[in-house]
Amino acid sequence: xxxxxxxxxxxxxxxxxxxxxxxxxxxxxxxxxxxxxxxxxxxxxxxxxxxxxxxxxxxxxxxxxxxxxxxxxxxxxxxxxxxxxxxxxxxxxxxxxxxxxxxxxxxxxxxxxxxxxxxxxxxxxxxxxxxxxxxxxxxxxxxxxxxxxxxxxxxxxxxxxxxxxxxxxxxxxxxxxxxxxxxxxxxxx
Amino acid sequence: xxxxxxxxxxxxxxxxxxxxxxxxxxxxxxxxxxxxxxxxxxxxxxxxxxxxxxxxxxxxxxxxxxxxxxxxxxxxxxxxxxxxxxxxxxxxxxxxxxxxxxxxxxxxxxxxxxxxxxxxxxxxxxxxxxxxxxxxxxxxxxxxxxxxxxxxxxx
Numbered sequence: 001x002x003x004x005x006x007x008x009x010x011x012x013x014x015x016x017x018x019x020x021x022x023x024x025x026x027x028x029x030x031x032x033x034x035x036x037x038x039x040x041x042x043x044x045x046x047x048x049x050x051x052x053x054x055x056x057x058x059x060x061x062x063x064x065x066x067x068x069x070x071x072x073x074x075x076x077x078x079x080x081x082x083x084x085x086x087x088x089x090x091x092x093x094x095x096x097x098x099x100x101x102x103x104x105x106x107x108x109x110x111x112x113x114x115x116x117x118x119x120x121x122x123x124x125x126x127x128x129x130x131x132x133x134x135x136x137x138x139x140x141x142x143x144x145x146x147x148x149x150x151x152x153x154x155x156x157x158x159x160x161x162x163x164x165x166x167x168x169x170x171x172x173x174x175x176x177x178x179x180x181x182x183x184x185x186x187x188x189x
Numbered sequence: 190x191x192x193x194x195x196x197x198x199x200x201x202x203x204x205x206x207x208x209x210x211x212x213x214x215x216x217x218x219x220x221x222x223x224x225x226x227x228x229x230x231x232x233x234x235x236x237x238x239x240x241x242x243x244x245x246x247x248x249x250x251x252x253x254x255x256x257x258x259x260x261x262x263x264x265x266x267x268x269x270x271x272x273x274x275x276x277x278x279x280x281x282x283x284x285x286x287x288x289x290x291x292x293x294x295x296x297x298x299x300x301x302x303x304x305x306x307x308x309x310x311x312x313x314x315x316x317x318x319x320x321x322x323x324x325x326x327x328x329x330x331x332x333x334x335x336x337x338x339x340x341x342x343x344x
Binding site: 003007009010062063064139140141142144145 | 237238243244245249252329330331333334339
Protein backbone atom coordinates (compact mmCIF):
# COMPACT_ATOMS: atom_id res chain seq x y z
CA UNK A 1 0.00 0.00 0.00
CA UNK A 2 1.36 3.44 -0.94
CA UNK A 3 1.43 6.23 1.66
CA UNK A 4 -2.03 7.61 2.25
CA UNK A 5 -3.76 4.97 0.14
CA UNK A 6 -5.85 3.86 3.10
CA UNK A 7 -7.01 7.45 3.54
CA UNK A 8 -8.69 7.70 0.15
CA UNK A 9 -12.47 7.67 0.15
CA UNK A 10 -13.90 4.35 1.26
CA UNK A 11 -16.98 3.05 3.00
CA UNK A 12 -16.56 2.09 6.65
CA UNK A 13 -15.25 -1.47 7.01
CA UNK A 14 -17.95 -4.10 7.53
CA UNK A 15 -18.55 -5.51 10.97
CA UNK A 16 -15.56 -7.52 12.17
CA UNK A 17 -15.36 -10.33 14.68
CA UNK A 18 -13.26 -8.16 16.97
CA UNK A 19 -15.54 -5.11 16.85
CA UNK A 20 -16.88 -3.91 20.19
CA UNK A 21 -20.59 -4.57 19.69
CA UNK A 22 -23.43 -4.25 22.17
CA UNK A 23 -27.17 -4.64 21.73
CA UNK A 24 -29.83 -6.84 20.22
CA UNK A 25 -28.47 -8.54 17.09
CA UNK A 26 -31.88 -8.17 15.43
CA UNK A 27 -31.78 -4.39 15.59
CA UNK A 28 -30.18 -2.13 12.97
CA UNK A 29 -26.45 -1.80 13.52
CA UNK A 30 -25.06 1.64 14.30
CA UNK A 31 -21.32 2.11 13.79
CA UNK A 32 -20.24 4.78 16.25
CA UNK A 33 -16.88 6.43 15.49
CA UNK A 34 -16.17 8.34 18.66
CA UNK A 35 -13.69 9.67 21.16
CA UNK A 36 -13.96 9.25 24.93
CA UNK A 37 -12.81 12.81 25.64
CA UNK A 38 -15.44 14.51 23.46
CA UNK A 39 -18.57 15.85 25.20
CA UNK A 40 -20.64 15.45 22.03
CA UNK A 41 -19.65 11.79 21.98
CA UNK A 42 -20.79 11.38 25.57
CA UNK A 43 -24.21 12.80 24.74
CA UNK A 44 -24.43 10.68 21.60
CA UNK A 45 -23.48 7.61 23.63
CA UNK A 46 -26.27 8.40 26.11
CA UNK A 47 -28.81 8.80 23.33
CA UNK A 48 -27.81 5.53 21.69
CA UNK A 49 -28.13 3.79 25.05
CA UNK A 50 -31.53 5.42 25.60
CA UNK A 51 -32.66 4.23 22.18
CA UNK A 52 -31.59 0.67 22.97
CA UNK A 53 -29.44 0.74 19.86
CA UNK A 54 -27.17 -2.03 18.68
CA UNK A 55 -23.84 -0.26 18.51
CA UNK A 56 -20.37 -1.09 17.22
CA UNK A 57 -17.89 1.29 18.82
CA UNK A 58 -14.87 2.33 16.78
CA UNK A 59 -12.24 4.82 17.78
CA UNK A 60 -12.04 8.25 16.21
CA UNK A 61 -9.25 9.59 18.40
CA UNK A 62 -7.53 12.69 17.05
CA UNK A 63 -4.29 13.87 18.62
CA UNK A 64 -5.22 17.51 18.14
CA UNK A 65 -8.69 17.09 19.59
CA UNK A 66 -7.65 16.38 23.17
CA UNK A 67 -4.29 15.54 24.76
CA UNK A 68 -5.78 12.40 26.33
CA UNK A 69 -7.83 11.21 23.35
CA UNK A 70 -5.48 8.45 22.30
CA UNK A 71 -4.35 7.49 25.81
CA UNK A 72 -7.94 6.93 26.88
CA UNK A 73 -8.77 5.02 23.70
CA UNK A 74 -5.84 2.71 24.42
CA UNK A 75 -7.11 2.18 27.96
CA UNK A 76 -10.52 1.19 26.61
CA UNK A 77 -8.82 -1.36 24.36
CA UNK A 78 -6.96 -2.71 27.39
CA UNK A 79 -10.26 -3.08 29.24
CA UNK A 80 -11.65 -4.80 26.16
CA UNK A 81 -8.85 -7.34 26.32
CA UNK A 82 -10.33 -8.35 29.68
CA UNK A 83 -13.90 -8.43 28.27
CA UNK A 84 -14.77 -5.14 29.92
CA UNK A 85 -14.84 -2.73 26.99
CA UNK A 86 -18.42 -1.57 27.43
CA UNK A 87 -18.44 -1.16 31.23
CA UNK A 88 -15.21 0.77 30.89
CA UNK A 89 -16.63 2.88 28.05
CA UNK A 90 -19.76 3.63 30.09
CA UNK A 91 -17.57 4.66 33.03
CA UNK A 92 -15.50 6.97 30.84
CA UNK A 93 -18.52 8.71 29.36
CA UNK A 94 -20.10 9.03 32.80
CA UNK A 95 -17.24 11.22 34.04
CA UNK A 96 -15.12 12.92 31.37
CA UNK A 97 -13.56 15.18 33.96
CA UNK A 98 -11.39 12.33 35.24
CA UNK A 99 -9.32 10.89 32.43
CA UNK A 100 -5.78 10.89 33.82
CA UNK A 101 -3.95 7.64 34.51
CA UNK A 102 -4.92 7.37 38.20
CA UNK A 103 -8.57 7.76 37.18
CA UNK A 104 -8.20 5.04 34.55
CA UNK A 105 -6.58 2.72 37.09
CA UNK A 106 -9.42 3.39 39.53
CA UNK A 107 -11.99 2.48 36.89
CA UNK A 108 -10.04 -0.70 36.13
CA UNK A 109 -9.98 -1.58 39.85
CA UNK A 110 -13.69 -0.86 40.20
CA UNK A 111 -14.37 -3.29 37.36
CA UNK A 112 -12.17 -5.95 38.94
CA UNK A 113 -9.60 -5.92 36.13
CA UNK A 114 -6.06 -7.19 36.44
CA UNK A 115 -4.15 -3.92 36.66
CA UNK A 116 -0.81 -5.25 35.47
CA UNK A 117 -2.45 -6.78 32.42
CA UNK A 118 -4.42 -3.58 31.84
CA UNK A 119 -1.26 -1.49 31.83
CA UNK A 120 0.61 -3.95 29.67
CA UNK A 121 -2.14 -4.09 27.06
CA UNK A 122 -2.73 -0.36 26.81
CA UNK A 123 0.94 0.12 25.98
CA UNK A 124 1.06 -2.74 23.48
CA UNK A 125 1.36 -2.30 19.73
CA UNK A 126 -1.90 -4.16 19.16
CA UNK A 127 -3.93 -1.50 20.98
CA UNK A 128 -2.16 1.34 19.17
CA UNK A 129 -2.72 -0.33 15.82
CA UNK A 130 -6.40 -0.82 16.56
CA UNK A 131 -6.97 2.79 17.55
CA UNK A 132 -4.95 4.07 14.59
CA UNK A 133 -6.70 1.85 12.04
CA UNK A 134 -10.15 2.74 13.35
CA UNK A 135 -9.34 6.44 13.16
CA UNK A 136 -7.95 6.20 9.66
CA UNK A 137 -11.00 4.22 8.51
CA UNK A 138 -13.19 7.01 9.89
CA UNK A 139 -11.18 9.61 7.98
CA UNK A 140 -11.37 7.55 4.78
CA UNK A 141 -15.14 7.36 5.26
CA UNK A 142 -15.22 11.16 5.25
CA UNK A 143 -15.68 11.70 8.96
CA UNK A 144 -15.04 15.32 9.82
CA UNK A 145 -16.15 15.56 13.41
CA UNK A 146 -16.55 13.51 16.56
CA UNK A 147 -18.75 11.60 16.72
CA UNK A 148 -19.57 10.37 13.22
CA UNK A 149 -22.21 7.68 13.09
CA UNK A 150 -23.13 5.27 10.31
CA UNK A 151 -26.23 3.13 9.95
CA UNK A 152 -26.60 1.33 6.65
CA UNK A 153 -26.14 3.95 3.95
CA UNK A 154 -26.86 6.83 6.29
CA UNK A 155 -24.21 8.90 8.05
CA UNK A 156 -24.63 11.47 10.80
CA UNK A 157 -22.10 13.95 12.16
CA UNK A 158 -22.62 14.93 15.77
CA UNK A 159 -25.17 14.00 18.39
CA UNK A 160 -27.97 12.01 16.72
CA UNK A 161 -31.45 13.42 17.11
CA UNK A 162 -34.70 11.50 17.34
CA UNK A 163 -35.52 12.08 13.66
CA UNK A 164 -32.31 10.45 12.47
CA UNK A 165 -32.62 7.57 14.88
CA UNK A 166 -36.19 7.03 13.67
CA UNK A 167 -34.99 7.02 10.07
CA UNK A 168 -32.50 4.26 10.80
CA UNK A 169 -35.03 2.12 12.62
CA UNK A 170 -35.19 3.21 16.24
CA UNK A 171 -38.28 4.43 18.07
CA UNK A 172 -38.38 8.01 19.16
CA UNK A 173 -37.77 7.83 22.87
CA UNK A 174 -39.11 10.91 24.71
CA UNK A 175 -35.68 11.57 26.19
CA UNK A 176 -34.30 12.04 22.68
CA UNK A 177 -36.55 14.92 21.81
CA UNK A 178 -34.41 17.53 23.45
CA UNK A 179 -31.48 17.78 25.83
CA UNK A 180 -32.36 17.29 29.46
CA UNK A 181 -32.34 20.51 31.46
CA UNK A 182 -29.55 20.83 34.00
CA UNK A 183 -30.31 19.45 37.41
CA UNK A 184 -29.20 22.05 40.00
CA UNK A 185 -29.40 19.50 42.77
CA UNK A 186 -27.09 17.16 40.88
CA UNK A 187 -24.64 20.01 40.41
CA UNK A 188 -24.69 20.69 44.14
CA UNK A 189 -24.02 17.08 45.08
CA UNK B 190 -16.57 33.32 -8.87
CA UNK B 191 -15.41 29.77 -8.40
CA UNK B 192 -12.21 28.01 -7.50
CA UNK B 193 -9.48 27.66 -10.15
CA UNK B 194 -10.04 24.31 -11.87
CA UNK B 195 -7.44 21.63 -12.49
CA UNK B 196 -5.01 22.61 -15.23
CA UNK B 197 -5.15 26.34 -14.48
CA UNK B 198 -1.98 28.34 -14.14
CA UNK B 199 -1.77 29.77 -10.66
CA UNK B 200 -1.88 33.57 -10.89
CA UNK B 201 0.58 35.90 -9.25
CA UNK B 202 -0.29 36.46 -5.58
CA UNK B 203 1.30 37.49 -2.31
CA UNK B 204 0.42 36.00 1.05
CA UNK B 205 2.24 36.55 4.35
CA UNK B 206 3.95 33.75 6.21
CA UNK B 207 3.81 33.61 9.99
CA UNK B 208 7.18 35.39 10.18
CA UNK B 209 5.91 38.19 7.96
CA UNK B 210 7.87 37.12 4.91
CA UNK B 211 6.02 36.91 1.60
CA UNK B 212 4.75 33.65 0.15
CA UNK B 213 4.23 33.95 -3.58
CA UNK B 214 3.66 31.94 -6.73
CA UNK B 215 7.42 31.38 -6.87
CA UNK B 216 7.24 29.41 -3.61
CA UNK B 217 5.02 26.84 -5.32
CA UNK B 218 7.64 25.92 -7.91
CA UNK B 219 9.11 22.46 -7.50
CA UNK B 220 6.71 21.39 -4.76
CA UNK B 221 3.29 19.81 -4.39
CA UNK B 222 1.33 22.22 -2.24
CA UNK B 223 -2.07 21.89 -0.61
CA UNK B 224 -3.66 25.27 0.08
CA UNK B 225 -6.49 25.03 2.60
CA UNK B 226 -8.64 28.13 2.30
CA UNK B 227 -10.77 28.61 5.40
CA UNK B 228 -13.17 31.35 6.45
CA UNK B 229 -12.10 32.34 9.92
CA UNK B 230 -9.74 31.42 12.72
CA UNK B 231 -11.45 29.98 15.80
CA UNK B 232 -14.73 29.08 14.10
CA UNK B 233 -16.01 25.65 15.13
CA UNK B 234 -15.92 24.15 11.64
CA UNK B 235 -12.39 25.44 11.00
CA UNK B 236 -11.36 23.91 14.33
CA UNK B 237 -12.65 20.48 13.30
CA UNK B 238 -11.01 20.89 9.91
CA UNK B 239 -7.50 21.59 11.17
CA UNK B 240 -7.69 18.92 13.87
CA UNK B 241 -8.47 16.39 11.16
CA UNK B 242 -5.82 17.58 8.74
CA UNK B 243 -3.21 17.58 11.50
CA UNK B 244 -3.93 13.89 12.01
CA UNK B 245 -2.87 13.11 8.42
CA UNK B 246 -0.07 15.63 8.05
CA UNK B 247 2.65 12.99 8.08
CA UNK B 248 0.79 11.00 5.43
CA UNK B 249 0.55 14.07 3.24
CA UNK B 250 4.26 14.69 3.72
CA UNK B 251 4.90 11.07 2.72
CA UNK B 252 2.97 11.82 -0.47
CA UNK B 253 5.29 14.76 -1.03
CA UNK B 254 2.68 17.39 -0.25
CA UNK B 255 3.09 20.45 1.94
CA UNK B 256 -0.03 21.90 3.54
CA UNK B 257 -0.78 25.56 4.34
CA UNK B 258 -3.84 27.17 5.89
CA UNK B 259 -4.98 30.37 4.14
CA UNK B 260 -7.46 32.91 5.47
CA UNK B 261 -8.01 36.65 5.50
CA UNK B 262 -7.24 36.76 9.23
CA UNK B 263 -4.25 38.68 10.48
CA UNK B 264 -1.21 36.52 11.20
CA UNK B 265 -1.54 37.00 14.97
CA UNK B 266 -5.04 35.55 14.90
CA UNK B 267 -3.98 32.66 12.69
CA UNK B 268 -1.06 31.77 14.95
CA UNK B 269 -3.17 32.01 18.11
CA UNK B 270 -5.73 29.73 16.47
CA UNK B 271 -3.12 27.24 15.32
CA UNK B 272 -1.37 27.16 18.67
CA UNK B 273 -4.63 26.80 20.59
CA UNK B 274 -5.24 23.60 18.65
CA UNK B 275 -1.71 22.26 18.93
CA UNK B 276 -1.64 22.19 15.14
CA UNK B 277 1.60 22.59 13.17
CA UNK B 278 0.16 23.38 9.74
CA UNK B 279 1.71 26.74 8.80
CA UNK B 280 -0.62 29.62 8.17
CA UNK B 281 -0.59 32.18 5.36
CA UNK B 282 -2.39 35.48 5.83
CA UNK B 283 -4.37 37.19 3.09
CA UNK B 284 -5.17 40.21 5.26
CA UNK B 285 -3.23 42.86 3.31
CA UNK B 286 -4.39 43.67 0.74
CA UNK B 287 -7.42 41.98 2.13
CA UNK B 288 -8.56 38.86 0.28
CA UNK B 289 -6.53 39.64 -2.83
CA UNK B 290 -5.10 36.11 -3.14
CA UNK B 291 -8.41 34.59 -2.06
CA UNK B 292 -10.04 36.44 -4.94
CA UNK B 293 -7.26 35.44 -7.36
CA UNK B 294 -7.84 31.77 -6.57
CA UNK B 295 -11.58 32.30 -7.09
CA UNK B 296 -12.64 31.37 -3.57
CA UNK B 297 -13.90 34.65 -2.10
CA UNK B 298 -17.27 34.03 -0.45
CA UNK B 299 -18.96 37.25 -1.52
CA UNK B 300 -21.81 37.30 1.04
CA UNK B 301 -19.41 37.64 3.96
CA UNK B 302 -16.15 38.74 2.34
CA UNK B 303 -14.11 35.84 3.69
CA UNK B 304 -12.58 32.83 1.99
CA UNK B 305 -14.97 30.06 1.17
CA UNK B 306 -13.88 26.66 2.38
CA UNK B 307 -11.77 25.36 -0.48
CA UNK B 308 -8.83 23.10 -1.22
CA UNK B 309 -6.33 23.72 -4.01
CA UNK B 310 -3.53 21.29 -4.80
CA UNK B 311 -0.81 22.93 -6.87
CA UNK B 312 1.81 20.90 -8.67
CA UNK B 313 5.52 21.62 -8.98
CA UNK B 314 4.83 23.35 -12.34
CA UNK B 315 2.62 25.92 -10.58
CA UNK B 316 -0.52 24.56 -12.20
CA UNK B 317 -3.59 23.48 -10.27
CA UNK B 318 -3.63 19.70 -10.00
CA UNK B 319 -6.97 19.45 -8.27
CA UNK B 320 -9.37 21.72 -6.48
CA UNK B 321 -12.52 21.60 -4.41
CA UNK B 322 -14.86 24.30 -3.14
CA UNK B 323 -17.86 23.93 -0.83
CA UNK B 324 -21.27 25.34 -1.63
CA UNK B 325 -20.80 27.52 1.44
CA UNK B 326 -18.23 27.86 4.25
CA UNK B 327 -20.17 25.53 6.56
CA UNK B 328 -19.27 22.49 4.45
CA UNK B 329 -16.17 20.73 5.72
CA UNK B 330 -14.17 18.62 3.25
CA UNK B 331 -12.85 15.44 4.80
CA UNK B 332 -9.18 14.58 4.66
CA UNK B 333 -10.12 11.74 2.32
CA UNK B 334 -10.82 14.26 -0.45
CA UNK B 335 -7.22 15.51 -0.34
CA UNK B 336 -5.89 11.98 -0.74
CA UNK B 337 -8.36 11.36 -3.57
CA UNK B 338 -7.18 14.57 -5.19
CA UNK B 339 -3.52 13.64 -4.91
CA UNK B 340 -4.15 10.14 -6.25
CA UNK B 341 -6.23 11.38 -9.16
CA UNK B 342 -3.69 14.01 -10.11
CA UNK B 343 -0.81 11.57 -10.47
CA UNK B 344 0.20 10.75 -14.01
